[in-house]
Amino acid sequence: MxxxxxxxxxxxxxxxxxxxxxxxxxxxxxxxxxxxxxxxxxxxxxxxxxxxxxxxxxxxxxxxxxxxxxxxxxxxxxxxxxxxxxxxxxxxxxxxxxxxxxxxxxxxxxxxxxxxxxxxxxxxxxxxxxxxxxxxxxxxxxxxxxxxxxxxxxxxxxxxxxxxxxxxxxxxxxxxxxxxxxxxxxxxxxxxxxxxxxxxxxxxxxxxxxxxxxxxxxxxxxxxxxxxxxxxxxxxxxxxxxxxxxxxxxxxxxxxxxxxxxxxxxxxxxxxDVELHERRKLWLLNGSHSQLAYVGSIRGHETIDRAIADPACRGWVEQWWAEAARHLALPGAEMTAYTDALLERYANPRVRHLTAQIAYDGSQKLPVRTVPVVAAERAAGRVPTGGATTLAGWVLHLRGEGAPVKDATVDAALAAATGGELPEAVPAVLELLGLGGDDELTAAVLTQVEEIHAR
The missing domain is CATH 3.40.50.720 (NAD(P)-binding Rossmann-like Domain)
Structure with a gap:
């Protein structure tokens, strides 16, 4: 029936x-x-x-x-x-x-x-x-x-x-x-x-x-x-x-x-006006979700609850949140309450959210979830480790690590990421994201590639 x-x-x-x-x-x-x-x-x-x-x-x-x-x-x-x-x-x-x-x-x-x-x-x-x-x-x-x-x-x-x-x-x-x-x-x-x-x-x-x-x-x-x-x-x-x-x-x-x-x-x-709620969610929730999707799947985690239980992944997420929070005009207590709630939500093993599912369409997602914070941090003279971790994870994802690539508009990024060794691929991908010509950021992303593999 x-x-x-x-x-x-x-x-x-x-x-x-x-x-x-x-x-x-x-x-x-x-x-x-x-x-x-x-x-x-x-x-x-x-x-x-x-x-x-x-x-x-x-x-x-x-x-x-x-x-x-x-x-x-x-x-x-x-x-x-x-x-x-x-x-x-x-x-x-x-x-x-x-x-x-x-x-x-x-x-x-x-x-x-x-x-x-x-x-x-x-x-x-x-x-x-x-x-x-x-x-x-x-x-x-x-x-x-x-x-x-x-x-x-x-x-x-x-x-x-x-x-x-x-x-x-x-x-x-x-x-x-x-x-x-x-x-x-x-x-x-x-x-x-x-x-x-x-x-x-x-x-x-x-x-x-x-x-x-x-x-x-x-x-x-x-x-x-x-x-x-x-x-x-x-x-x-x-x-x-x-x-x-x-x-x-x-x-x-x-x-x-x-x-x-x-x-x-x-x-x-x-x-x-939805804007402030929107940026809080896009950067804190969606931005950390994308990071966990790429980095977590590379480290062998199939779901978000498994990824956030990995101390390295959780540390990178918290670094990302600290970077994003500097560019949100919200009281610190409100942002802390929001990220504390996110940790509880992510850790819920009964909500089996697949990292591979979240990894879809990164070429459309990263420009609105990740790039604005990275650009703001660089404009302030800082090198964002959390943001660099997401970018490193995405480059590795495009190169065949972790979750499979499923992205309707990925051709240019895929070509950039696979057109040479990592020291050539990273700056090529950053250029497509509007972050090119930045030697410090390139070095940070390459360092995070090693960190993702090492821990």
Whole structure:
């Protein structure tokens, strides 16, 4: 028997008022969870579209979007069936997407498409030279309802459909780990809209709110053990339960002209400016996660709890936190409380977060998680050992050590890292990160390569 709304006690589907691109465990552990717990949840159903792979649609479609959230606390599991997702589509169901965006009832579009999914060029605008983006522009110029493949082009196609239908204002909200992600999304969408039809930009400026959000909740990959837990809790087969940790933080800034669920009543923070929360999370949590993913996997640790239990890894993480903290305008006591909580979260063996999973897409992640702190430390005349450790781990990762390379935009970095011996590879990789020509930093990274191997 499969989990479904036909089972006794399961709620009816709410009307679709939110559309999501890139449904996966991360999204289902936060936005879908907060929406489920909002007091007006019965008015806010989510229609979700998969990313590059159709797995989520194949798993959740037969379950009417239902899934079991498994919160893995130190003392045991808590389970609940989340009902806020009411329709699940494959990424190629383009007409369905246009239909939703043309509906005045749809008020919010959210995204978790990963950093690489924004298809940004060096200036932050849409990368019009990328073959996939260029092909989407040509297709939409010829037919505004043409099927397109990239997430930014899907949004532009949806906005064209919304304008044609006179469906009114809408909010687009990124939930990806990008600094100022609302602004980043706006830059990509506006530039792509201008390339497709310059007149669309004025309509976007008048009708589209680009909200910013910061999400902090560790969500590992689903295992067969999680499916067994879900089965025991619900009495039904769940093909795609979501394991997560007890901690959850979601901070949102936006005007939401067409409305939104009462997320604040479910624990979200609605603020005027997300930036400080965002940098704290990107640098302290995500930055240390990336370090542990590369360095920890090189040292033989499969999961974050094993990596943080390694005294060398923990020492490097604490060095990184000290470096990052110097560039966060937050009280010292607040940062100490945050990093103490991170250590507890990382050490939880029941949240089995794979270092290989966190290592994905480093070419997109390090420029926002690691490079800003390293650059700030160098500008202050300091050589950051913690930052150099992350960079050393990434170079070794690119050279085939530790977690396997899985990165959509890694070609240039891979060529730089493997084009010679380490004394040539390190400065070549640093150059790509905007940290080139720095002999002291290069020497520090090479030293940390030796330290990672030695301890």
């Amino acid at each position: 499969r989990l479904s709304r036909a089972l006794p006690g399961m709620p009816a589907a709410a009307p679709v008022r939110i559309v999501h691109l890139g449904v996966g465990n991360f999204y289902r552990a936060h936005v879908a969870w907060y929406t489920h717990h909002a007091p007006d949840a019965d008015a806010w159903g989510i229609a979700a579209f998969t990313g590059r792979r159709p797995d989520a649609a194949d798993a959740l479609g037969p379950q009417d979007g239902l899934y079991t959230l498994i919160t893995k606390g130190p003392d045991g599991d808590e389970t609940e069936v989340i009902s806020s997702i009411v329709a699940v589509h494959r990424a190629d169901e383009h007409e369905a997407l246009l239909g939703y965006l043309a509906d005045p009832a749809v008020a919010v579009v959210t995204l978790t498409v990963t950093e690489a999914g924004y298809r940004r060029g060096p200036d932050g605008a849409a990368d019009l030279a990328h073959p996939d983006v260029a092909a989407d522009v040509v297709a939409l110029r010829a037919d505004p309802r043409a099927a397109v493949s990239t997430a930014p082009a899907k949004l532009v196609a949806g906005l064209l459909a919304r304008r044609a239908a006179g469906a009114g204002p809408i909010t687009l909200m990124s939930c990806d780990n990008l600094p100022s992600n609302g602004e980043a999304l706006a830059r990509v969408v506006r530039s792509l809209a201008d390339a497709v039809e310059p007149g669309l930009v004025a309509w976007v400026d008048e009708h589209v709110d680009f909200a910013t959000s910061m999400v902090d909740r560790i969500t590992p990959a689903t295992t067969d053990d999680d499916r067994a837990v879900a089965r025991a809790a619900t009495g039904a087969d769940d093909a795609s339960p979501v394991p997560t940790e007890p901690f959850s933080e979601w901070v949102v800034s936006g005007t939401f002209p067409a409305g939104r669920p009462r997320w604040e009543d479910a624990g979200a923070q609605l603020v005027d």
